[in-house]
Amino acid sequence: MAQEVYTAFVSRGETFYGTVNVVGTEYITAYEPNRGPGGAVIGILFVGIPEQASFGVVQESIRNQVIGRNVYMYVFDSAGTAIIHPNFEGQNLGHLDFSKQMVDQKEWIMHYDWEGEVKIVGFTYFAPLDWHIAAGADWVDFTGPIDDNVKETGNAAAATEEASASIEEVSKMIENVSTVANKTLQANQKFKLAK
Structure with a gap:
């Protein structure tokens, strides 16, 4: 039995x-304690x-999503x-500052440095699977299109509006992925109950 299951199930008597x-x-699992007449845990139901x-x-x-160029x-x-990453799938990034901030913050848009390049990432947390879902660039x-637009037109307001629309697109994508994951989880739970 995995440690996290043991802690919840045996130590605290929780599902x-x-x-x-x-x-x-x-496996996506549920471990439910079976209790005897006195309330003591006498067995376990696993699904x-x-x-x-x-x-x-x-x-x-998620892997196939394309937003903009990069x-x-x-x-x-x-x-x-x-869990899913174009270059680091299966590797642990938990020691990196940006990863720690994302775990602590749960949902936000932030900047971080990666190998001398400034990155921006929008992210949300999907608790049922312990997934931090992010879109990064x-x-x-x-800023490149803004800089180009300002140079060409001299209109910083229009360029800023264009960048805001791009950031909003990323935020909507993260929200959509989280919604799909949630619906999939709900469908799985209904399937389990139907069995």
């Missing part, structure tokens, strides 16, 4: 919901579905493990 590795495969079967579609959708989506858990992707 555990979450992703757990079961014999080498990640699980392979994570890939359930969220493979959501993961592929915006990319990624997902990591609270430990910092990149080079800051210059937003």
Whole structure:
């Protein structure tokens, strides 16, 4: 039994919901304590579905999202493990400052430095799967068009409006991915209850 399941189930007597590795495969699980007449835990009810079967579609959708020229989506858990990332999937980024800030903040838009380049990232937290869902880009992707527009037209207000629209597009994309993940989770729960 995984430590987080043991802690919730055995130590606190609570139902555990979450992703757990079961014999080498990640499962979306629920562990429910069965109680005897005196209230003591006498057994365990386990329900699980392979994570890939359930969220493979959501993961592929995130991987295939294209926003502008250089915006990319990624997902990591609270430990910092990149679940979906174009370059670092499966690696732990939890020791990096920007990752720590995202875990602490849960939802925000922020800038951070990555190998000498300024990045911007919008992100949200999807608690049922412990997913931090993010859309990131080079800051210059937003400021470059503004700089070009100002040089060409001298109109900083119009250029700023254009950049705001791009940032709003990224925010909507993150919200849509979170909504799809939530609907998928709800559908899985209904499926489990129907069985």
